[in-house]
Amino acid sequence: MQNSSRRGFMGKAFGAVAGVGAVASLYAMKRSWDPLPSVKAAGFTTIDMSVYKENELVVEKWRGKPIFVLKQSKEMLDTEDKNMSQITGKTTSAMDKKRLIKIGNAHFLVCIGLCTHLGCIPGYNPDKKSFLCACHGGRYDDTGMVTKSPPPRGLDIPPFKIDGTKLVLGEEGPEYKKMKETGVTL
Ligand code: FES
Numbered sequence: 001m002q003n004s005s006r007r008g009f010m011g012k013a014f015g016a017v018a019g020v021g022a023v024a025s026l027y028a029m030k031r032s033w034d035p036l037p038s039v040k041a042a043g044f045t046t047i048d049m050s051v052y053k054e055n056e057l058v059v060e061k062w063r064g065k066p067i068f069v070l071k072q073s074k075e076m077l078d079t080e081d082k083n084m085s086q087i088t089g090k091t092t093s094a095m096d097k098k099r100l101i102k103i104g105n106a107h108f109l110v111c112i113g114l115c116t117h118l119g120c121i122p123g124y125n126p127d128k129k130s131f132l133c134a135c136h137g138g139r140y141d142d143t144g145m146v147t148k149s150p151p152p153r154g155l156d157i158p159p160f161k162i163d164g165t166k167l168v169l170g171e172e173g174p175e176y177k178k179m180k181e182t183g184v185t186l
Pocket of ligand 1: 115116117118119120133134135136137138149150151
């Protein structure tokens with residue numbers, strides 16, 4: 001190999017190595033800018049809605065808060081319809097289960113499990129199908145509506161997005177946005 005062409009070859013090889021080094025360091029820099037996987041995952045929690053049983057409260061966790069998931073039984077839905085029709089005078093079919101999330105044919109209450117009065121965690125009684133907050137005696141029905149003060153409003157619903165049979169907590173899907181617009185949750 002001639003001297004000049006060897007220099008050319010060395011130059012190209014060095015350039016290639018330097019290029020690889022630059023890409024690697026850019027990659028390393030980008031990795032250090034990106035949030036850690038655990039931080040990313042902390043914002044969103046995906047729960048599989050196909051595993052819950054009717055009238056059995058399960059407490060999940062999202063951003064350090066307890067999340068109540070309560071699958072509604074037919075009896076619970078019928079009672080809610082009856083109670084609603086007494087209040088609104090509307091027929092069952094016209095009623096919109098505003099606080100419940102429908103996934104497939106099932107309805108769920110999914111709410112933040114902190115009393116809207118002063119933040120205690122209410123307990124669920126499956127026989128009475130109601131939540132009692134022992135701190136000051138506040139009560140909620142099985143859709144998280146207040147039935148006895150002092151709580152000023154129903155149990156808050158976390159941002160959610162329906163994804164097939166899963167629910168992504170922390171993302172605002174159209175169903176959640178509608179709940180916010182209509183004042184169902186804050
Ligand atoms: S904190 Fe629940 S009733 Fe006061």
